[in-house]
Amino acid sequence: MEGFLVFIGLFVAITILIILAKSIRIVPQMQVVIIERLGRYAGILSSGPHIIAPFIDSPRTVNWTGFPIGMSYIDLREQYTDLPMQPVITKDNVTVGVDSVIYWQITDPYKAVYEVSDLSGGIIQLTLTAMRSVMGEMDLDETLSSRDIINTKLRTVMDGATNKWGVKVTRVEVRNINPPEDVRVTMEKQMTAERNRRALVLQAEGEKQAAITRAEGEREAAIARAEGERQMQILRADGAAQARLRSAEAEARSIQMVAQALGGAGNPAHYLIMGRYIESLREMAQSPNSKVIFMPVEASGLLSSVGMFKEIFSSDSNNAAPSPAMPSPQPPVPARTVVPTAPATPPPQYVPR
Incomplete structure (x- = not known):
């Protein structure tokens, strides 16, 4: 009889513990739990402790790609999904491998659970489809040089499509774009030729500027020489004029002094x-x-x-001694x-x- 009473007491205690465990829910910060009452949506439990009706209210579990199976806590923080390398065909029919990362955040837990069965899987497939659509409108050169444009277009397309799922796509980043090996070799040759062309253009431009600078320097030097010669000729002319004036003044003074010395005796x-x-x-x-x-x-x-x-x-002398043989000088x-x-x-x- 006493053993039966002990068994009954243990059963009651276990039952009470189970009921308490089913009744009390503690939700962590930035997470929510969706409660269903007898299979129907009853409400959302925010962060903190909550008491629910045991065996009547139960949390809704979700099965999303990349998340634990049977997850009942929905994270409201910004999350990211790493997309593997995917083949994408560009506008000029070149197949490139593209991998990217998408950042998203749940804004409405009700829509994220009830509007789509696999939220993360749907985001992945939507991203791949949008990436093929956006990059298919660009050729290879635009694809390699316009990553910011690709990211912006992908975010716009994804944000508009996931709005009804209660999800906001914050960023889409294309990490790597890998063209085929033969295309890569051709691009390297093209890049080498382009760099050589730029080097030749820069060298020609430098020679042109150097020739212009030399010509300007020679012109300035010729102008300076001509100006110097002109100034020198002006100074020489001024000096000659001053010398002639001084000489004329000296002659005038000498004539005046000679006239004073001679008086009236001569000119x-x-x-x-x-x-x-x-x-x-x-x-x-x-x-x-x-x-x-x-x-x-x-x-x-x-x-x-x-x-x-x-x-x-x-x-x-001829009269004194004539000489017929010799003529007189x-x-x-x-x-x-x-x-x-x-x-x-x-x-x-x-x-x-």
């Missing part, structure tokens, strides 16, 4: 002219390349006198003697050597 201009005349004769006589000797009128007269005296002496005649009429200042005469 100072004749004095200065004769001085210049004598200096010119001195310079011509000292020149090593002179072929003509300029002589004054007085020197020509002196030579004529010398010739006359020689002729007289020769005639006297003739006096030398100057090459040319010019006797001025009577100038105020006699001009020079010249006798060839």
Whole structure:
């Protein structure tokens, strides 16, 4: 009898524990539990402790791809799904392998559970379909260089399609785009040729700029040289003018001083002219390349006198001792003697050597 009572007590205690376990639900932060009462939607339990009717209210379990089977807690945080490498055909009929990551967040747990049977699986298939549709409108070059455009279009398409599932797609990131091996080799050759072309263009542009710079430098240098020559000629002309003015002033002063020294005895201009005349004769006589000797009128007269005296002496000697065999020598005649009429200042005469 006592053993039966102990068994009854243990059964009651276990039953009470089971009822308490079924009645009390503690939901973690940022998670919710959907409660069904006799198979019908009854409500959503948010984070914190809750008491439900045991054996009448039960949490709804979900079976989503990539999540534990029979999961009853629905996470409201942002989640991601890693999509494996998938073949995609571009607009120019090139098959490339694309893998991506999609970030999504549940905004309405009721729709996420009751509007779609497999939420994560539906998101994966929708992403693959949208990716083939978006990248099929682009050629290979646009696909490789326009990842931001692909991500934006995918997010827009996915966000519009998953809105009725109570899910918001926050980001879609295309990680890798792998073209075939032969296409990759061709692209590398094309890239090498393009870089060589850019290098040649840059080199030609640099040579062009260098030639322009050199031409501008030469032009500036020529302008500077011309300006310097012009300034030098101006300064030389100014210096020559100043020298002539100074020389004229000095001559004027010398004429004035000679006139003061002579008083009324003579003309100072004749004095200065004769001085210049004598200096010119001195310079011509000292020149090593002179072929003509300029002589004054007085020197020509002196030579004529010398010739006359020689002729007289020769005639006297002939009268004293005649010699029929030898003719009498003739006096030398100057090459040319010019006797001025009577100038105020006699001009020079010249006798060839």
